[in-house]
Amino acid sequence: MILFALRAQSKLEFLRFLRNGRALFFTLLVPIGYYLIFSYGFGNTHALQLHFGIAMAGFGTSGVSLGTLGSRLAQERQLGWLRLRQTTPLSPLAYFAAKVLATFSMAGMTIICVLTVALLEGLRVDNYWALVASALILWCGSLPFIALAFVIGSWTDAETGYIVSIGVYLVLGYLGGLLQPLQLMPGVLQDVARFLPSAHYLLLALRPLQAASSGSALEDVLLLLGYTVLFTALAIWSYRRSATAGR
Structure with a gap:
């Protein structure tokens, strides 16, 4: 019964993503458009084309969480949707799990x-299994951004949730090297990027393709795991506090 409800709710959440024009804009059209602009305007070398292909896939993936999920959670919380869910057979844990599964999908x-667009536009990859590994890293590495979206959703309301989500999304995208290679950024911004999840997310995804510019895979993994634990703990604390205050 629980698994059936979880599957049904996950499907519903995924369909809501597909029907949301704003979500599709930030998660598909924007990264694809940026890739075409960057690859034709600046990506005149194989290394830059490879970087922009992985970076734009990561930018779109983080946008699924920060550009869409965070603001939606804030809106649903303000409307009392979570309290209403408590009157249904679907537990709060299953409700949040469904959102995570839909976001992953x-x-x-x-x-x-x-x-796919990058490959069709001429991106050359020597080892396609390495590209698959990078894609899997991008997919699994989106966890800290999903957790951060839950934090934003628990701290903001419907009016500010979207603004905060998009702001965090763009700041992490730029400072993390998703919109510009880290090695081309000023030294002070490179120092800041060392502590951002988006930078290590990108570097880790580039490593199977031997295109990472600095650091180590272990450092990337540990920092991403640390941010995931931190954001998850903050989200749980915030939602429990909100539930207690609402009683």
């Missing part, structure tokens, strides 16, 4: 679409 679709 949308992230996977985004990665496939962006990388």
Whole structure:
């Protein structure tokens, strides 16, 4: 019964993503458009084309969480949707799990679409298994952004949730090297990027293709796991506090 309800809710959440024009804009059209602009305007070398292909797939994937999920959670919380859910057989845990599964599904679709466009536009890859590994890293590595979206959803309301989500999305995208290679950024911004999840997310995804510019895979994994644990703990604390205050 629980698994059936979880599957039904996950399907519903995924369909809501597909019907949301704003979500599709930020998760598909924007990264694909940026890739075409960057690859034709600046990506005149194989290394830059490879970087922009992975970076735009990561940018779209993080947008699934930060550009869509965070603001939607804030809106649903303000409307009392979570309290209403408590009167249904679907537990709060299953409700949140369904959102995570739907976000993962949308992230996977985004990665496939962006990388497919990149390959069709002439991106050359010596080892396609390495590209598959990078895609899987992008997919699994989106966890800290999903957790961060839950934090944003628990701290903001419907009016500010969208603004905060998009703001965080763009700041992490730029400072993390998703919109511009880290090695081309000023030194002070490179120092800031060392502590951002988006930077290590990109570097880790580039490593199977031997295109990472610095650091180590272990450092990337540990930092991403640390942010995932931190954001998850903050989200759980915030929602429990909100539920207690609403009683």
